[in-house]
Amino acid sequence: MKFKSSLFIGAVAVAATSLVAISAQAGDKLRWKMQSTWGSQVAINGEAAVYFSNKVKEISGGDVQLRFHEPNALVPSLEVWDAVKNGSVDAGYTTPGYHAGKIPAVSYFTAVPFGPGASEYHGWMEYGGGQQLKDRIYGEYGLKALNCLTHAPETSGWFRKKINKVEELKGMKMRFFGLGAMVMSKIGVSTQLLAGGDIYPALEKGVIDATEFSMPTHDLSYGFYQLAKFNYFPGWHQQTSIGELLMSQKGWGGLTKTQQGIINTACRDTMWWALVRSDAKQVPAMRELEKKGVTFVTWPDSEISKFKAAWDEVVKEKSATDPLFKEITASYDAFRSDYNIWSSKAYLKQGVKY
Numbered sequence: 044m045k046f047k048s049s050l051f052i053g054a055v056a057v058a059a060t061s062l063v064a065i066s067a068q069a070g071d072k073l074r075w076k077m078q079s080t081w082g083s084q085v086a087i088n089g090e091a092a093v094y095f096s097n098k099v100k101e102i103s104g105g106d107v108q109l110r111f112h113e114p115n116a117l118v119p120s121l122e123v124w125d126a127v128k129n130g131s132v133d134a135g136y137t138t139p140g141y142h143a144g145k146i147p148a149v150s151y152f153t154a155v156p157f158g159p160g161a162s163e164y165h166g167w168m169e170y171g172g173g174q175q176l177k178d179r180i181y182g183e184y185g186l187k188a189l190n191c192l193t194h195a196p197e198t199s200g201w202f203r204k205k206i207n208k209v210e211e212l213k214g215m216k217m218r219f220f221g222l223g224a225m226v227m228s229k230i231g232v233s234t235q236l237l238a239g240g241d242i243y244p245a246l247e248k249g250v251i252d253a254t255e256f257s258m259p260t261h262d263l264s265y266g267f268y269q270l271a272k273f274n275y276f277p278g279w280h281q282q283t284s285i286g287e288l289l290m291s292q293k294g295w296g297g298l299t300k301t302q303q304g305i306i307n308t309a310c311r312d313t314m315w316w317a318l319v320r321s322d323a324k325q326v327p328a329m330r331e332l333e334k335k336g337v338t339f340v341t342w343p344d345s346e347i348s349k350f351k352a353a354w355d356e357v358v359k360e361k362s363a364t365d366p367l368f369k370e371i372t373a374s375y376d377a378f379r380s381d382y383n384i385w386s387s388k389a390y391l392k393q394g395v396k397y
Contacts, residue, residue, distance in 0.1 A: 073302055075133035077109040077288075078117045078126070080141060081239055086260035086324065088286065091192050091317040092136040095288070098309040107305050109134055109288075120238035127289050128186060135289040136191065139177075140221035143236065145184075147361075148368040150221035151375060152177050154197075154281035156354045161193050161283040161318055163382055168285070171378030176371055187295040191310035192286025194321035197278035200255040201246075201262065201271040205340065209349040218242050218254040222354075223280025225361070229353040239265060246270045255280070258321060259328035268335045276341050279350050283318075 079092035096111040118126040123135035124142045140153035152173065158164060167173045168190065181188055206212060213231030224234040237245055237254075243265055245251045253271065255278075256262055262274070288310055295303065329339065342350075362369035391397070 071106075071299065071302075073103075073107040073109075073298065075109045075294075076112060076117060077134040077136055078112040078114070078120075078123060078132050079136040080114055080120050080123065080138065081136075082113050083111065085239060085264045086328070087194055087317055087321045088192065088257070088261060089264075090320075091194075091286070091313050094316060095136065095191060095309055095313040098312055099306060102309055103302075103305045107302050109306070111136075114238060114240055120240070121236070123289060124184075124186075127291055128184060130291065130294075133290070133294060136286070137289055138192070138284065138286040139188075141236070141238075143221060143224075146180065146367070147225075148365060148371050149177070149180060151368075151371045152285060152287075153221050154223070154284045155375065156223055156226055156280045157351055158282050159379065159382075161195075163379070163386065164283050164285065165190070165193070166382060167375055167378040171381075172374045173371075173378075176374060180367070182292060185292050186289060187292045188287040188289045189307060189310045190285050191288040191313055192284075193314045193318045194284055194286075195258060195318065195325065196283065197257050197281040198255065198259065198262070199275045199278045199280060199342065200253055201267045202253045202273045202275065203271050205273050205338075206275070209346050215252045216250070218245065218251050218256070219280075220255065221280070222357070223255070225357045226280065226350055226353045229357055230349070243267065243270070257284075258325055259332055260321070260324050263328050263332055268332055268337045272336055273338050273340055274332065276339060277347075279342075279347055 077092075077096065079089065081089035081092060083089050083093050093111050096109050100108050114120045117132050121141055121144070123132065123137050124145055126132040127135050138153045139149040139151075143150045152168070155164075159167075168177075174190075177188065200217070209230055212227070214233070216233045216235070217227060218237045219227045219232070219234040220236060224236065227234050235245075235251060237251075239256060239261075242251075242254050242256060246254055246267070247270055254267065256265065256267070258278075259274070262268070268274075288306070298306075333339070358372060362372055
């Protein structure tokens with residue numbers, strides 16, 4: 044009898060413990076601090092960071108929250124990698140190209156000069172080995188990133204005076220981003236990587252002579268038109284761009300499957316929202332910039348070919364000295380070569396009048 048009572052008491056204790064565990068799990072709420080690289084007032088990218096934060100809260104009914112923090116509110120914008128890695132920030136809404144100071148080759152995961160549009164780019168990431176490479180590289184640093192932003196092409200620079208030939212850029216000090224900065228360096232430009240909010244004062248004080256940043260909506264937000272009146276097209280260096288939600292592997296791994304699913308779903312929704320919005324909103328922004336005295340200039344094909352030749356040299360040289368750059372390039376090129384079998388037949392040719 045005593046033995047049966049002990050069994051009964053033990054069973055009740057186990058059941059109670061299980062119920063407590065289930066209740067605790069069901070009642071778990073996630074409260075993470077997320078710092079954005081782009082301010083909430085910045086069109087598309089900043090808006091997307093806020094949209095993502097709100098979408099996570101909406102989908103989860105408030106149980107999961109990644110609270111948006113403005114750039115530099117918690118740590119300097121270009122130090123998010125280290126901040127997430129050491130645990131001082133739970134997550135960063137940023138982009139791989141801002142980590143180029145740590146690992147130059149990861150810029151491949153933001154944008155590639157003379158690269159593809161969004162569909163093909165994400166095709167490489169998800170089906171051509173790009174994401175596996177990124178996961179491996181980030182994993183070596185204890186980090187995890189979800190693609191969480193995609194947007195339309197950028198412009199290729201803001202200048203105080205009209206530039207007619209690529210050779211005129213030599214000796215300039217210019218803010219430039221990612222792999223495109225390597226191209227500009229190759230043609231003799233002194234490049235600096237600055238976060239969005241740091242560009243205007245640098246341009247105003249003469250720290251830089253010119254800048255590129257993003258697309259008309261973004262650039263209008265930052266007011267570059269007040270200091271430079273010539274905006275150049277096309278954005279040969281960023282035909283589409285990918286941003287990310289950066290987390291530690293420990294933090295991501297500690298989430299429930301449901302919490303991970305909510306965050307992943309919100310990221311995918313944000314990517315689509317930002318891509319469509321970024322394409323649709325450029326014309327009003329361009330019209331507004333023209334009213335403010337901006338002249339849009341298109342690089343002639345002869346000058347675009349010079350940028351392309353410089354990019355080809357960069358790929359050759361970096362692949363010879365950086366094994367990681369070579370590995371990513373090989374994966375990217377292989378996918379694009381195969382993809383061309385489909386795209387060359389399926390899509391209408393651009394620039395052709397039918």
